[in-house]
Amino acid sequence: DGESLFISDLHLTPDQPATLDCFLRFLAGRARAARRLYILGDLFDAWIGDDDDAPLHRAVRSALRELTAAGTECAILHGNRDFLIGRAFLRETGCRLRPDPCLIRIDGEPTLLMHGDRLCTDDLAYQRFRRRVRHPLVKRLFLWKSLASRRAIAADYRRRSAEANSAKTATIMDVNQQAVIDTLRRHGATRLIHGHTHRPADHVHEVDGRAAQRLVLAEWRDGVGEALSHSASGWRRLAIE
Numbered sequence: 464d465g466e467s468l469f470i471s472d473l474h475l476t477p478d479q480p481a482t483l484d485c486f487l488r489f490l491a492g493r494a495r496a497a498r499r500l501y502i503l504g505d506l507f508d509a510w511i512g513d514d515d516d517a518p519l520h521r522a523v524r525s526a527l528r529e530l531t532a533a534g535t536e537c538a539i540l541h542g543n544r545d546f547l548i549g550r551a552f553l554r555e556t557g558c559r560l561r562p563d564p565c566l567i568r569i570d571g572e573p574t575l576l577m578h579g580d581r582l583c584t585d586d587l588a589y590q591r592f593r594r595r596v597r598h599p600l601v602k603r604l605f606l607w608k609s610l611a612s613r614r615a616i617a618a619d620y621r622r623r624s625a626e627a628n629s630a631k632t633a634t635i636m637d638v639n640q641q642a643v644i645d646t647l648r649r650h651g652a653t654r655l656i657h658g659h660t661h662r663p664a665d666h667v668h669e670v671d672g673r674a675a676q677r678l679v680l681a682e683w684r685d686g687v688g689e690a691l692s693h694s695a696s697g698w699r700r701l702a703i704e
């Protein structure tokens with residue numbers, strides 16, 4: 464019943480206009496011909512509230528609106544950077560916010576969709592940051608502030624995070640194998656699709672003696688993207704240029 468496309472980690476920012484152009488061409492082309500588009504988090508490099516009316520945000524909003532108006536269903540998951548995407552953005556774009564994790568069926572197989580940051584359980588400092596900023600009261604307090612103070616706070620977070628990450632090892636920043644297996648088991652899923660780690664690969668895990676597949680999406684950068692496609696002809700990774 465048509466093509467489903469999975470993308471994540473575009474990290475759209477005014478500093479990378481080539482990646483934005485690539486995404487806009489993708490929305491007007493391949494995505495528009497598809498039945499469904501799943502954006503598995505970190506569409507934006509930063510998101511400090513739906514009321515931030517930067518030119519980049521306006522361009523993405525109207526392109527997504529055109530896509531959904533043309534009949535492609537668009538589902539979006541929060542990433543670790545754009546977890547403040549809210550109701551106004553969804554209303555303006557026609558996208559549907561899905562929870563993380565989100566269980567769907569593809570080819571009759573229970574398939575779990577996640578951003579991936581929740582699986583990085585070895586990165587304790589990040590998980591602490593995640594709990595703090597995702598607390599409903601903390602989010603509300605942040606969104607009550609002026610755009611100028613939110614921008615200042617966000618800049619400070621980005622600077623401190625860059626410092627912290629340069630000291631972390633690659634293993635700490637990857638998914639935890641046991642977290643993957645526990646998550647697959649808890650949801651009875653035989654397949655997991657996620658992004659976040661920027662380590663595109665097809666993995667096989669053993670869950671209670673059965674094989675489960677983990678498909679990791681690539682990040683988009685320097686004007687080049689990747690989409691995972693599922694259609695009647697099966698699974699394929701597409702280079703988006």
Ligand code: OKV
Binds near residue numbers: 508509602605
């Ligand atoms: C998002 C990340 C910056 C990682 C702050 C409350 C608080 C929200 C926020 C501020 C930062 C999102 C919203 C951004 C993710 C970074 C740096 C590292 C690892 C508060 C609620 F606590 F200050 F009140 N933030 N921004 N990082 O710039 O988009 O995920 S952000």
Ligand code: MN
Binds near residue numbers: 472542578
């Ligand atoms: Mn991420």
